[in-house]
Amino acid sequence: MNLPAVAIVGLGATEFSKNSGRSEMQLACEAAHAAVQDSGLTGSDIDGMATFSMDNNWEIEIHRQIGGQELRFFARTEFGGGGALGPFAHAVSAIQTGQCQAAIIYRAMNERSGLRFGSGEIMNMNTLNPDMIHFSHYFPTGFMTPAAWIAMCTRRYMHKYGATSEDFGRIAVSMRDFAASNPAAFFYQQPLTLEQHQQSKLIADPLRLFDCCQESDGAVAFVVTSLERARDLPNTPVEIASVRQCAVPASRQITPFYHADIAHFPEFDALSCDLFRRADTAPNELDFACLYDHFTPAILPQLEAFGFCAPGEAADFVKDGHISRGGKLPVNTNGGQLGEAYIHGLNGIAEVVRQMRGTSANQLERSDQALVTAGAGVPTGAAILRKQA
Amino acid sequence: MNLPQQVKVGDELPELPIPITARQIVAGAIASQDFEDVHHDKAAANQKGTPDIFMNILTTNGLVGRYLSDWAGPTVRIRRISLKLGAPNYPGDTMVMSGQVTAVQDNELEIAFKGKNGLGNHVTGTGYLTLEESA
Amino acid sequence: MNTALSDLEQAIEPLRKRYIGQRVGPYLAWNKVSRTQIWQWCAAMGDTHPEYLGGETAIAPPTMLQSWTFRDVHGDYAPGSTDQNTYEVLGKLDELGYFGSVAVSYDQQYLEYLHEGDHVHSFSTISDISALKNTALGTGCFVTELAEYFRQDKTLIGTATITYLKYQPNQTSTGAPPSSPRKIERIRPVENTDSQHYWQGLRDGKLLIQQCSDCDVSRHPPQPMCEACQSINWHTVESTRRGKIYSFTSIHHPEIPPFDSPNCIVLVDLDEGVRIAAQITGVKYDELKIGMPVRANIVEVQKGLSLPIFEVEQ
Numbered sequence: 001m002n003l004p005a006v007a008i009v010g011l012g013a014t015e016f017s018k019n020s021g022r023s024e025m026q027l028a029c030e031a032a033h034a035a036v037q038d039s040g041l042t043g044s045d046i047d048g049m050a051t052f053s054m055d056n057n058w059e060i061e062i063h064r065q066i067g068g069q070e071l072r073f074f075a076r077t078e079f080g081g082g083g084a085l086g087p088f089a090h091a092v093s094a095i096q097t098g099q100c101q102a103a104i105i106y107r108a109m110n111e112r113s114g115l116r117f118g119s120g121e122i123m124n125m126n127t128l129n130p131d132m133i134h135f136s137h138y139f140p141t142g143f144m145t146p147a148a149w150i151a152m153c154t155r156r157y158m159h160k161y162g163a164t165s166e167d168f169g170r171i172a173v174s175m176r177d178f179a180a181s182n183p184a185a186f187f188y189q190q191p192l193t194l195e196q197h198q199q200s201k202l203i204a205d206p207l208r209l210f211d212c213c214q215e216s217d218g219a220v221a222f223v224v225t226s227l228e229r230a231r232d233l234p235n236t237p238v239e240i241a242s243v244r245q246c247a248v249p250a251s252r253q254i255t256p257f258y259h260a261d262i263a264h265f266p267e268f269d270a271l272s273c274d275l276f277r278r279a280d281t282a283p284n285e286l287d288f289a290c291l292y293d294h295f296t297p298a299i300l301p302q303l304e305a306f307g308f309c310a311p312g313e314a315a316d317f318v319k320d321g322h323i324s325r326g327g328k329l330p331v332n333t334n335g336g337q338l339g340e341a342y343i344h345g346l347n348g349i350a351e352v353v354r355q356m357r358g359t360s361a362n363q364l365e366r367s368d369q370a371l372v373t374a375g376a377g378v379p380t381g382a383a384i385l386r387k388q389a
Numbered sequence: 390m391n392l393p394q395q396v397k398v399g400d401e402l403p404e405l406p407i408p409i410t411a412r413q414i415v416a417g418a419i420a421s422q423d424f425e426d427v428h429h430d431k432a433a434a435n436q437k438g439t440p441d442i443f444m445n446i447l448t449t450n451g452l453v454g455r456y457l458s459d460w461a462g463p464t465v466r467i468r469r470i471s472l473k474l475g476a477p478n479y480p481g482d483t484m485v486m487s488g489q490v491t492a493v494q495d496n497e498l499e500i501a502f503k504g505k506n507g508l509g510n511h512v513t514g515t516g517y518l519t520l521e522e523s524a
Numbered sequence: 525m526n527t528a529l530s531d532l533e534q535a536i537e538p539l540r541k542r543y544i545g546q547r548v549g550p551y552l553a554w555n556k557v558s559r560t561q562i563w564q565w566c567a568a569m570g571d572t573h574p575e576y577l578g579g580e581t582a583i584a585p586p587t588m589l590q591s592w593t594f595r596d597v598h599g600d601y602a603p604g605s606t607d608q609n610t611y612e613v614l615g616k617l618d619e620l621g622y623f624g625s626v627a628v629s630y631d632q633q634y635l636e637y638l639h640e641g642d643h644v645h646s647f648s649t650i651s652d653i654s655a656l657k658n659t660a661l662g663t664g665c666f667v668t669e670l671a672e673y674f675r676q677d678k679t680l681i682g683t684a685t686i687t688y689l690k691y692q693p694n695q696t697s698t699g700a701p702p703s704s705p706r707k708i709e710r711i712r713p714v715e716n717t718d719s720q721h722y723w724q725g726l727r728d729g730k731l732l733i734q735q736c737s738d739c740d741v742s743r744h745p746p747q748p749m750c751e752a753c754q755s756i757n758w759h760t761v762e763s764t765r766r767g768k769i770y771s772f773t774s775i776h777h778p779e780i781p782p783f784d785s786p787n788c789i790v791l792v793d794l795d796e797g798v799r800i801a802a803q804i805t806g807v808k809y810d811e812l813k814i815g816m817p818v819r820a821n822i823v824e825v826q827k828g829l830s831l832p833i834f835e836v837e838q
Contacts (some may be wrong), residue, residue, distance in 0.1 A: 019658060113658070119778060136713030137745045140831060141803045142783035144835065145713075151773035152791055159771075159814050202776040204811060205786070209777075249751060257791050258799055262771065406572075420561075420568035438624065438693045446627040446686075448569070454587035455571040462576050468632075468711035471631040476781070482707070501654050507707035509781035513676060 003096045006389060007230040007237035008038025010223030011353045016186060016341030019113040020217035023338040026354060028057040028108035029065045031219035036066055040233040041102055043067025046223070048103030050087035052344060053108055062106060073100035077245075079253055081292060081375030082267075084345030085383050086226035089243045092226045101225060104278050107346045108219035116215055118145050134253055139167045145292060147212055148204040148378050150255055155206060156263040160312070165206055167315040168296040169197035172338055173211045174324040175293065179335025182361040186214055188337045211296040213260040213337035220346035222353070237388040238356045242278035243368075246271035247379035256377045265298070265376045272382075276307075279384040281369060283307035286384070287354065288364055289329055289371040290348035293336040298376040299323070303331075306382075325362070333362040338363055345374050349385075356387035396498060396520075402460045402488035407452060409444065409506065411480040417448025436499075444478035449512050451506070456486045457500060457516045464521040472514030482506045488516075496520045532656055535620055536665060540653045543613040549647030551593040551610075552602040552673075557642040565591075581641075586634035587665035589673055592644040610648035613667065614690060622664045622690040628685045638679040643676040651685070664691025668736040695780050703707055708781040714759045719746045721760060726830040729822045734795050743797035765832060769795040774809030790834055792818055804834040 012034025013018070014027050034045055043066040049059035050073075059074040076087025084107075091103035111117060138144060157163055159373035176192035192210060200209035230237035244268040251261040259266050276282055282305055291302045300314035308329055308338040309317040317323070323331035334340045334351035341347055354360040355367035367387065374381040407413075418428035426433035433441045450470060458465050469511050478484055484504045484524045492499035504512040555561065559582040568586065576583050594603055596726055632696075638644065651742065654666040671684045715723045725732035728794075736757035737740045749756050770793045774786035788803045792814070802820060806811070820832035 036586070103692045132714040133716055133719065134745075135714075135720065138801055139711040140713050140825075140829060141789060142780050142787045143789045143801055144780065145775065146776075148775050148789060150772050153770040155771045155814070159838070202774075202786075205776065211652060251552075257771075257801060312711070362563075413568075416568040420565045421588070421591040421594070421687045423591070424595075424597050424599075446630055447587075450630060450632065451565065451569040451571070451585065451587045454585055455569050455573070458571070458573045458585075467634055467638070469631070470587065471629075473629045474627060507782065507783075509708060510779060 005093045005171045005227035006224055007096050007227045007234050007239045008224050008353055009220050009230045009235055010035040010037075010041065010235060011108045011221075011350055012036070012038055013220045013347070013350055014108075014218050014345070016184065016216050017112075017189075018215070018217065018219040018345065019111075019185075020110055024055075024108045024110050024114070024219075025057050026109070027217070027219035028055070028063065028106050030060050031108060031139070031221035032062050032104050033066045035104060035106075035221040035223045039102075039123065039225075039235065041223060041225070041247055044069045045102050046104055047071060048073035048074045048091055048100030050077075050090045050103055050105050052076065052080070052083040052087070052107055052278055054080055054083070054344070056108070056143070057106075058126050066104070070386075073214060076143070079375065079378040080379070081141050081294060081344045082254075082378030083373035084292070084304070084349070085372070085381030086245055086374070088224070088240055088349075088383060089211075089245055089381060091198035092240050095224065095226055098362055099176070101229070103224050104221055105224065105346075106221035109344065110217045111342065112215040112217050113377050116216075118147060118212070118215060120331050131253070134255070138255060143328050145204065146254060147207050149256070150295045150298065151204040151207050153262045153265075153377060154295070157297060157300060158206065160263045161299065161315065163297070163315045164196065165170070165208065167300070167318065168206075168208075168211050169194045171293070171296040171323070172197050172383050174254050174318070174323060175338040176331050176334040177325055178330075178333050179339025182335050182340060184361065185335040185340040187335060189191065207297070209296055210338075213294045213342040215278050216341040216343060218341055218343050218347075220343050222346075222349070230388070235356045238353050239386045241384045241386040242275050243272040243383040244278070245379070245381040251379045254378045262368060264301045264311075265305065265380070267378075267380045268302055268373065268376070272306050275382055275384060279386070285320045286329065286369050286371055287366045288333060289331050290334070290336075290373070291331055291371070292354050292376050292380075293332060293338050294342070294375065296338065299331065302373055302376060318353070330364060333360055333364065342378065348372055349383075352385050356385065368370060391408050396490055397401065398490055398492040398493055398524055400442055402456070402490075402502070405456055407484045407486065407488040407504075409478045409480060409482040409484055411442060414444045414448070414478070414480060417451065418445050421445060421451065422519075423447055439477065441479045444511075446474060449478070452484075452486070452501055453502060453504070453512065453514070453516065454489070456502065457502035457518060460488070461520060463520050466519040466521060467516065468519055469517040470514065472512050475510045476506055476508035476520070478506055478510065479483075479508075482508070484511050493516070496522070525757070532663070536617075536653065536656065536810055539613055539616055540646070543650045544653060545649065545651070547647055547649040548608040548610045549606055550645040551591040551648065552603045554596055554602040554645040557592070557638045557640055557644070558582075559640055562588070562640075570636060577585060581639050583640075584638040586637055586682065587632070588638075589632055590635065590671065590686075591683050592638075592673070593646040609652070610669065613653070614688070617665070617667070617690040621692045624661060624664065624691040624693045626661065626689050626691075627686060628689050631685040632682060634682045636679060638675070638681060644673055645676075646657075646671050646673045648672075659689060662691040662694045665690055710782065710829065712826075712829055718748050722746050725760065725762075725824055726832065727824075727828065729830070731763040731765050731820060731822060731832050733763050733794070733798055734758050734831065735761050735788055742796050742798050744800055747818065761796065763796050765822075766795070766837065767792040767800075767818060769812065769814055769816045769818055770799060772804070772812045772815065774812070788812060790818065792820075800832070802832045802834055804836070806835040
């Protein structure tokens with residue numbers, strides 16, 4: 001089946017901050033409107049909307065305010081940051097099947113000034129919803145922050161391969177190096193040393209403060225449409241060469257404790273081959289990657305799952321500088337969620353678009369093809385994006 | 390009684406539960422000459438947005454001093470107490486003091502302490518003690 | 525900082541210029557250090573340390589430092605004190621709407637202990653007025669005071685650095701005064717028809733593991749259908765509560781009340797072949813190891829809520 005290609009043509013974002021001073025709806029409207037303006041389309045051209053289940057802004061509210069007319073497609077994806085690429089999968093399918101012509105993908109959150117995921121107050125309520133039934137097996141023990149949940153996987157990775165906290169520190173140092181030269185990053189002009197990382201306080205052993213992404217307010221939005229139409233629009237089209245979601249039988253909502261081996265993220269292992277096959281490319285043909293970095297150790301199994309190095313060798317791959325400035329696979333050139341901001345993965349996808357347009361603050365010489373991933377430790381997704389002439 | 394040579398980093402101080410009553414709060418406020426109304430007048434406390442009277446910082450400090458010197462024994466000199474307040478101490482609660490030795494140099498000790506009540510940590514901080522040789 | 529805060533900042537800047545660094549005093553103690561006042565303090569604090577009241581000359585607990593030169597019950601300073609009010613800046617902040625006031629930190633150095641008969645005086649300096657911040661209580665700034673305490677012979681006997689938060693209390697939509705303080709409890713599990721047996725089992729002192737009645741595969745956490753054979757017939761078996769640590773973490777920050785910190789959590793592979801997440805106690809966080817044999821006790825942690833809590837098996 002030869003499906004029409006779909007591309008990202010518009011990008012919009014608010015500033016990233018610790019206190020936006022405005023509602024999440026306003027953030028969503030601002031980013032979505034900016035994305036539409038950037039794309040060369042108008043609000044009335046937008047007939048599809050896709051976002052995360054965790055987003056608090058209804059599709060129809062944003063669509064109406066950006067000047068939308070008839071909304072013909074709307075869809076949401078579950079599982080927190082694991083849902084970062086689901087909206088792209090939805091929009092691509094909807095455009096390919098003619099359900100809509102141009103869709104906005106958006107995520108807006110006051111995660112720092114509003115409900116902080118790391119505060120232990122996430123979903124502190126007592127109702128018969130699926131979240132609470134699920135989290136009932138963890139919250140009553142105080143096991144209730146993403147850092148603590150992911151720390152369990154990190155511990156097993158260390159046990160299996162001998163990785164150390166310093167290995168995670170080198171990832172933080174690399175991301176903060178990119179952030180230091182990105183004016184949009186929270187840690188702009190604030191690089192980190194390995195020593196500072198090692199001295200930072202324990203959050204959930206073995207995770208230290210600088211292993212953790214930031215808490216952020218902000219919004220990011222994209223406009224996607226067919227590649228054919230994209231060629232008539234002003235921006236360099238960024239083709240969604242392949243996008244895949246994945247869960248496996250032992251997958252759980254950010255409590256990935258029941259896989260036989262939790263040192264890895266089996267969702268990524270399972271989708272990797274198919275992702276490359278559909279994009280007709282291979283790991284060594286990619287120029288860079290934006291990998292989901294809620295916590296530094298999550299980078300390691302991802303480098304292995306996508307074939308950039310063999311299982312157990314990711315710490316050395318990092319140590320050899322391959323993911324850093326000037327390396328063979330620069331990772332998170334915006335500074336990542338550790339260094340730029342935590343907008344549930346969408347700001348990493350935005351960085352891929354900027355790199356392919358030639359407008360990144362840390363512009364690479366070659367940035368034609370990249371991998372992006374959604375949340376780790378949850379049912380998740382990944383995509384390969386490709387610059388089109 | 391603790392002798393300096395017997396104390397080592399990591400030693401834990403026994404926990405001390407302190408019942409927080411209106412009587413305790415008012416007695417502490419008056420003994421410390423603190424007549425702010427939020428420490429003895431419930432209606433005034435309500436008006437300022439708190440659900441009840443609450444313990445003043447001097448009483449907290451006094452209780453911390455008692456906790457540290459009770460553990461260290463008669464030859465102790467308290468040289469410094471540095472503390473941060475968190476959840477208020479309201480009547481009806483219990484504050485459990487705990488502590489751990491974090492540094493020992495000659496006869497000087499550093500203790501990290503914590504007073505936890507039903508709302509969270511009321512006080513966290515560091516005490517600096519000298520243990521004098523007994524005469 | 526957003527624009528709203530920077531506008532408000534402009535009103536505070538003149539206060540910084542006027543008050544920071546101005547040392548005022550002396551403030552005299554109303555009374556000489558006396559056995560009576562020491563006794564009242566020790567009684568209120570429950571402090572029975574023998575040094576204070578045990579000897580012929582009473583010695584003051586050093587933590588009494590700040591109380592010596594406080595105003596009396598009418599708000600008056602002792603005769604001979606300066607007329608200048610070191611807290612005038614707090615009144616100015618009240619006028620700007622930051623009328624909420626709470627002491628947030630305290631740092632006292634005790635250079636000399638005071639004896640019965642000593643007479644204290646003090647000087648006070650506002651050392652800092654912070655930038656406006658959004659805090660849990662409301663928007664406000666931190667005001668830091670440095671107080672120095674002297675004996676009658678002008679010996680510096682101690683210093684106190686006190687930081688107050690002056691804030692505009694957060695508005696609530698109802699405006700109603702808060703009710704009684706709520707003790708923070710563990711979040712209670714939601715019990716539905718799929719999981720009620722598990723929580724009830726714990727209340728009965730048993731750790732129950734679901735087992736498929738058709739293919740005998742055990743499972744945890746509870747779910748209605750066997751993922752191996754799709755049977756909806758199941759029963760429970762009582763766990764021996766023994767197993768080995770599969771992975772572990774200890775939660776240091778943030779401290780989440782009512783839990784102790786660090787709060788040690790383990791994933792345990794139970795002998796029954798399922799994995800379970802639970803707390804572990806009686807072991808230091810840095811002594812936990814993968815593979816350690818553990819056994820759970822069923823503990824009623826809160827009225828009507830019982831949980832398995834592991835300890836290392838000797």
